[in-house]
Amino acid sequence: MTPLRAGVIGLGVGKSHAEGYRLSPHSTLAAFCDTNEERLREFAQKYDVPPEACYTDYHTMLANANLDIVSVCLPNALHAPASIAALEAGVHVLCEKPLATNTAEAQAMIDAARRSGKHLLVCYNYRFRADSQWLYNMIHKGALGTIYHIYASWRRETGIPGWGLFGDKAMSGGGALIDLGVHVLDLALWLMDFPAVKTVSGEVRTVFAPQKRKMWRQPNVEPAAFEVEDGAVGFLRLANGANMFLQATWGEHTLPNEDRIRVEVQGSEGTAILDIANYRREETLRLYTESEGEPVVISPVVRWTAPAYSHVGLVLDTVEKIANGETPTTDGTQGLVDVQVLDAMYASAQAGREVFLD
Ligand SMILES: NC(=O)c1ccc[n+]([C@@H]2O[C@H](COP(=O)([O-])OP(=O)(O)OC[C@H]3O[C@@H](n4cnc5c(N)ncnc54)[C@H](O)[C@@H]3O)[C@@H](O)[C@H]2O)c1
Missing domain, CATH: 3.30.360.10 (Dihydrodipicolinate Reductase; domain 2)
Known part of the structure; x- marks a missing residue:
């Protein structure tokens, strides 16, 4: 099976997501996004992601990078807009915790996942x-x-x-x-x-x-x-x-x-x-x-x-389950409850x- 093309938005703790995607036989690290260009360059070099696959705007990344899954590792208030944008672009989302800053945002994310038929997962590592x-x-x-x-x-x-x-x-x-x-x-x-x-x-x-x-x-x-x-x-x-x-x-x-x-x-x-x-x-x-x-x-x-x-254990498990058509364990609905x-x-x-x- 073709490995899932994975992207990471936000390169603080996003580094450990990148590590998981790099190690898994079920994924390739295909794109990075961060508004901090210095950080972006540093990570691209470290993980061998070419400059044309590095973005400072996640909308552009979602439109161009042909991703199957994306990790949203942004400050909490950006979890909802970035995850919803990714789901609407037909991309599975692994979102950092907390799922959102409040129930309304979290519910909107769950609704977007239902509409898209894609997985919304929370990083409960x-x-x-x-x-x-x-x-x-x-x-x-x-x-x-x-x-x-x-x-x-x-x-x-x-x-x-x-x-x-x-x-x-x-x-x-x-x-x-x-x-x-x-x-x-x-x-x-x-x-x-x-x-x-x-x-x-x-x-x-x-x-x-x-x-x-x-x-x-x-x-x-x-x-x-x-x-x-x-x-x-x-x-x-x-x-x-x-x-x-x-x-x-x-x-x-x-x-x-x-x-x-x-x-x-x-x-x-x-x-x-x-x-x-x-x-x-x-x-x-x-x-x-x-x-x-x-x-x-x-x-x-x-x-x-x-x-x-x-974090690496979670990413490895997540991409393996998606690749095998199974449901990963950290479902967004549990993130909503939390x-x-x-x-x-x-x-x-x-x-x-x-x-x-x-
Ligand atoms: N699961 C865990 O154990 C764990 C550990 C640390 C952080 N987190 C979570 O991860 C998220 C990020 O935390 P962090 O510690 O990595 O923060 P951070 O501030 O270190 O990193 C966030 C990164 O996002 C980038 N960014 C901000 N706005 C952006 C935008 N609009 N588009 C693209 N990039 C943007 C910043 O430049 C920065 O590099 C938070 O939700 C936090 O709760 C989870």
């Missing part, structure tokens, strides 16, 4: 870590019994992005919650096969960014430009009877440089903890259960057959009360 997959399989084999609670968090000690448009409310839709929280919210819902979310309570805070504290890398963004939260907490009631505590922080006082994803799943037969500190791959899992009434602690050894970098929950968390924080979802 953490599902593709070997330890996340191990946890998913254990839960689906019933090892934890009936799940009644999930704690999901991504917390950074010094992680307020000091570059790009992350602090710009209109361009990003929010701060730590929409940036980091969306990943762990997705992991938690995915582990339970997306039960409906019934109610959401949220609270946000902005403590460090206005004082230019806990900024990641040398900041080139003025604190005054920060209009979004640098931390958030939430509580969700789910239709499967379980509940979830969700937390996301770009900055807090904890171990220096700590950058930690933690998903704790509690069930009638066991508790499993996925605890990824600073992206490590070793010893990220613990299983607490009982044997003949006595407590047992298990440290699973995961055979890490998945690619080391989860955005609806985040919208409800922001609405709850603003109103100071619980929000009910349809």
Whole structure:
């Protein structure tokens, strides 16, 4: 079969998408787009993409590059217009997270995908870590019994992005919650096969960014430009009877440089903890259960057959599934659910009360 012609729009994290398309036997890296011409040149050279396949305007790229799939790796507010343009041009879309800055945009993307008959996928790369997959399989084999609670968090000690448009409310839709929280919210819902979310309570805070504290890398963004939260907490009631505590922080006082994803799943037969500190791959899992009434602690050894970098794993899986006529796993409809929950968390924080979802 002819490999899919792949393009990448936005060459920040877009680099890891490019890496996946380059490595897959099911795709060729056919075009790049970025408004930053220097970045465009640098990437074109590195990935051997000819100058005539490099664009500064994604509309021109979609009209000329004859693509089968495109990764949209732009600031959040551009996810919807670029993805809809690509779908209307008959191109599958792998969009970075969050799917969009709000529910209306996300819904418009889903509608465009339905009209085009093309896939709209979200880049939930953490599902593709070997330890996340191990946890998913254990839960689906019933090892934890009936799940009644999930704690999901991504917390950074010094992680307020000091570059790009992350602090710009209109361009990003929010701060730590929409940036980091969306990943762990997705992991938690995915582990339970997306039960409906019934109610959401949220609270946000902005403590460090206005004082230019806990900024990641040398900041080139003025604190005054920060209009979004640098931390958030939430509580969700789910239709499967379980509940979830969700937390996301770009900055807090904890171990220096700590950058930690933690998903704790509690069930009638066991508790499993996925605890990824600073992206490590070793010893990220613990299983607490009982044997003949006595407590047992298990440290699973995961055979890490998945690619080391989860973005690459996601891209490889996505293009292989599309090439084989299968549906890739990170469907846009799940991205829509996550955005609806985040919208409800922001609405709850603003109103100071619980929000009910349809
Ligand atoms: N899945 C993950 O783990 C992960 C990690 C990082 C970022 N992201 C997501 O990826 C997206 C981009 O984040 P980033 O960190 O790469 O940001 P970035 O600012 O580093 O890169 C964005 C790139 O887009 C380019 N760009 C901006 N407007 C453009 C336009 N109209 N046309 C073409 N190019 C344009 C910029 O020049 C820049 O090179 C965000 O949605 C972010 O949430 C996801």
